[in-house]
Amino acid sequence: MSQVSRSSLRIFVLTAAMLSILFVARAEQSLVDKRAPDFSRSDLQNARIDLAQYRGKVVLLNFWATWCGPCRLEMPRFVQWQKAYGPQGLQVLGVSIDDSVAPVRPFVQKLQVNYPIMMGDAQLSDLYGGVYGVPVTFLIDRKGIIRARYDGEPDLGALESEVQKMLSAH
Amino acid sequence: MNRTCAVLSRTLSLAFFVPLAILPLCGQQSQPLSAAAIPQDQLIRPDQLNRELQSHNTPLILQVGSRILFDEAHIAGAEYAGPASRPEGLALLRNRVANLPRQRAIVIYCGCCPWDRCPNIGPAWHLLHQMGFTHLRVLYIAQNFGADWADRGYAVEKSE
Numbered sequence: 001m002s003q004v005s006r007s008s009l010r011i012f013v014l015t016a017a018m019l020s021i022l023f024v025a026r027a028e029q030s031l032v033d034k035r036a037p038d039f040s041r042s043d044l045q046n047a048r049i050d051l052a053q054y055r056g057k058v059v060l061l062n063f064w065a066t067w068c069g070p071c072r073l074e075m076p077r078f079v080q081w082q083k084a085y086g087p088q089g090l091q092v093l094g095v096s097i098d099d100s101v102a103p104v105r106p107f108v109q110k111l112q113v114n115y116p117i118m119m120g121d122a123q124l125s126d127l128y129g130g131v132y133g134v135p136v137t138f139l140i141d142r143k144g145i146i147r148a149r150y151d152g153e154p155d156l157g158a159l160e161s162e163v164q165k166m167l168s169a170h
Numbered sequence: 171m172n173r174t175c176a177v178l179s180r181t182l183s184l185a186f187f188v189p190l191a192i193l194p195l196c197g198q199q200s201q202p203l204s205a206a207a208i209p210q211d212q213l214i215r216p217d218q219l220n221r222e223l224q225s226h227n228t229p230l231i232l233q234v235g236s237r238i239l240f241d242e243a244h245i246a247g248a249e250y251a252g253p254a255s256r257p258e259g260l261a262l263l264r265n266r267v268a269n270l271p272r273q274r275a276i277v278i279y280c281g282c283c284p285w286d287r288c289p290n291i292g293p294a295w296h297l298l299h300q301m302g303f304t305h306l307r308v309l310y311i312a313q314n315f316g317a318d319w320a321d322r323g324y325a326v327e328k329s330e
Contacts, residue, residue, distance in 0.1 A: 065236065067255050069287035099237040099253065122242035122329070132243055133282055133314020152284065152313060 203292030281315030
């Protein structure tokens with residue numbers, strides 16, 4: 001094999017490898033700094049929740065489940081934040097990926113959750129770039145742009161600082 | 171008098187220390203089975219399973235976690251049989267494997283949460299182990315199905 005064809009082969013292999021890495025990367029990475037996909041769902045009180053109705057607010061969108069240990073730790077903090085930062089424009093939205101609503105209602109009541117809880121499905125998870133484990137939390141700014149995605153148990157102190165920063169930005 | 175004191179103190183000691191010794195055992199029985207209870211030699215890493223899936227002798231793969239997570243993405247060829255943290259999920263798993271030969275190669279996985287927080291994988295392993303499956307392995311998913319399987323480019327499917 002000549003020197004030229006060897007180096008062409010090397011370039012081809014390298015390019016193919018880079019492209020395959022790009023293709024296997026999930027869509028979630030591309031959602032940051034993009035407009036948050038609109039969705040509409042009923043919450044546990046049967047109120048219609050449209051993401052679009054929260055434009056102008058900072059939205060913390062949290063995918064969770066009753067059986068998820070880290071979710072149980074972070075949700076009481078989200079309840080506190082909704083109370084403390086709600087007047088400044090924070091809106092927390094919860095999407096449960098439990099298989100049925102039965103365990104969700106008593107759980108939400110016990111925690112005295114003060115923000116809308118909706119039941120999720122594969123379609124909604126897909127819309128948000130794939131939620132293949134919980135918790136997953138998105139921070140959406142006042143213009144409806146996703147500014148961060150947190151997979152797994154986040155550093156709640158850092159997340160709160162980010163929320164405060166986004167609330168103070170106009 | 172001395173004898174009475176000795177008997178009294180022995181009785182009090184028994185009354186105090188025996189419950190202390192027994193209580194932790196009671197607690198262990200009532201706690202859900204954790205992933206940590208699964209023997210190391212029954213774990214299989216994602217890269218190992220992915221290699222195995224390229225061969226002809228593929229095991230039966232059962233997802234024992236959330237239905238929504240399964241519908242969204244699961245290991246290509248896997249079947250749903252959960253969630254094993256709930257009685258109805260364990261019943262589904264039991265029914266699925268009831269008529270299988272006990273030598274059947276089975277891999278179970280969940281991936282809902284980090285390994286040590288997963289509520290499903292421990293009970294699922296325990297059930298199949300008790301049923302006598304001898305070629306049972308558990309996919310070790312350190313973080314979640316996204317990070318440890320899908321993001322690595324291993325084959326996934328969605329439910330129809």
